[in-house]
Amino acid sequence: MRVGIMDPLIASRPAVDSFTRVGYLSAVASGVDSYWVPDHLNALFPRSLWRPENTGAARIVPTVDAYLEPWTMLGHLAARNRIGRLTLGVGVTDTGRRNPAVTAQAAGTLNLLTRGRTILGIGCGEREGNEPYGVDWSKPVARFEEAMATIRALWNSKGELVTRDSPFFPLRNAVFDLPPYKGRWPEIWIAAHGPRMLRAVGRYADGYFPAFAHQPEEYAQRLESVRAAASDAGRDPMAITPAIWLPVVAGRNRADVDEALASPIIRSSGLLASDEFYAQHGAQHPLGAGFTGAQDYLPQEMDERTALDRTGEVPLGVVRDIGLCGTPDEIIDRAAQWRDAGVRHIVLVNYGPMQRSMRKGLASSLPFTQVVRRLKKL
Numbered sequence: 001m002r003v004g005i006m007d008p009l010i011a012s013r014p015a016v017d018s019f020t021r022v023g024y025l026s027a028v029a030s031g032v033d034s035y036w037v038p039d040h041l042n043a044l045f046p047r048s049l050w051r052p053e054n055t056g057a058a059r060i061v062p063t064v065d066a067y068l069e070p071w072t073m074l075g076h077l078a079a080r081n082r083i084g085r086l087t088l089g090v091g092v093t094d095t096g097r098r099n100p101a102v103t104a105q106a107a108g109t110l111n112l113l114t115r116g117r118t119i120l121g122i123g124c125g126e127r128e129g130n131e132p133y134g135v136d137w138s139k140p141v142a143r144f145e146e147a148m149a150t151i152r153a154l155w156n157s158k159g160e161l162v163t164r165d166s167p168f169f170p171l172r173n174a175v176f177d178l179p180p181y182k183g184r185w186p187e188i189w190i191a192a193h194g195p196r197m198l199r200a201v202g203r204y205a206d207g208y209f210p211a212f213a214h215q216p217e218e219y220a221q222r223l224e225s226v227r228a229a230a231s232d233a234g235r236d237p238m239a240i241t242p243a244i245w246l247p248v249v250a251g252r253n254r255a256d257v258d259e260a261l262a263s264p265i266i267r268s269s270g271l272l273a274s275d276e277f278y279a280q281h282g283a284q285h286p287l288g289a290g291f292t293g294a295q296d297y298l299p300q301e302m303d304e305r306t307a308l309d310r311t312g313e314v315p316l317g318v319v320r321d322i323g324l325c326g327t328p329d330e331i332i333d334r335a336a337q338w339r340d341a342g343v344r345h346i347v348l349v350n351y352g353p354m355q356r357s358m359r360k361g362l363a364s365s366l367p368f369t370q371v372v373r374r375l376k377k378l
Helices: 018-030 070-085 099-112 142-157 195-204 216-232 256-262 264-272 276-278 302-314 318-322 327-340 358-363 365-375
Strands: 002-006 035-037 087-094 116-125 163-164 171-174 187-190 241-250 324-326 346-352
Touching: 002 018, 002 365, 018 035, 018 070, 018 358, 018 365, 035 070, 035 099, 035 276, 070 087, 070 099, 070 163, 070 256, 087 099, 099 116, 116 142, 116 276, 142 163, 142 171, 142 187, 142 195, 142 302, 142 346, 187 195, 187 216, 187 241, 216 365, 241 256, 241 327, 241 365, 256 318, 256 324, 276 318, 276 346, 324 327, 327 365, 346 365, 358 365
Parallel strands: 002 035, 002 346, 035 087, 087 116, 116 187, 241 324, 241 346
Antiparallel strands: 163 171
């Protein structure tokens, strides 16, 4: 199993990149294969809950919405990456607020700086990072499909003028003359869920990289759909890397894990799941029937009372099944189920530091590191 680590990429104290520096060095020491940064303007956790009484991390990270810009930080990491030589990825950028030509240039530049160790993770995005900033959210999948065609057209142009009709990103004698690294562009890993997005993975992607709440059996089914779409497009279906993004809550024992899962910020992550996922657990979604999950979530609109009430309605079983939660032994057993479903590259983000106790949050880094090292042997 290949393993990656996702950086939270939130401005911290004493230096804005303190978390990133510590996280990157820890990743190198743990021998992981890849290091990732998210692309958000604001958090997928309710900002109203980000207080020291709810999460110990608030003492180090003043605001949960202070996201650093990912391509800038990836360039910063690339300058430090000569020793670790990790593959660097964005997980994931979107095609709503970022023009695909600019994304093609950013990923191509990073690929040159890292000497071919770059992954462009990309998806259609979430409402919270687009609609509040004036980006049309009416046709995110159609926009995504056109963005992918645009990126591939520019990368394949070999410096020739490109003209392409598109309802979203028309090109008129466009020039893209940045060279690939030794003839290879960055791998594209697509975050996909629905049928059209799964077909897009088969048509355009080098990796299938979902980041939403689902079960290993569902992953295996969707991976088959991806491979069928690749075959239909005349591509090698087995050349697409089966990957996944999963949050981790690790503890020395079950009591520590349960305490962490019940803390407001970590428990609120259950609101990111869809009502379909809740139905699998015999529960109703706190945000109502038909709620689709992270893609349509607007956490910044919740006041503290509402956020606490809705979070209190999240069953701990839902939170537990969203990611990898438990002791190191329990997490490895669960990860083996994802491996058996086809996953070959697992990208982890450590939720442990967001629990109520700062001391226990920091202590959770030890079992998390144990998990990372054991996953490499899975």
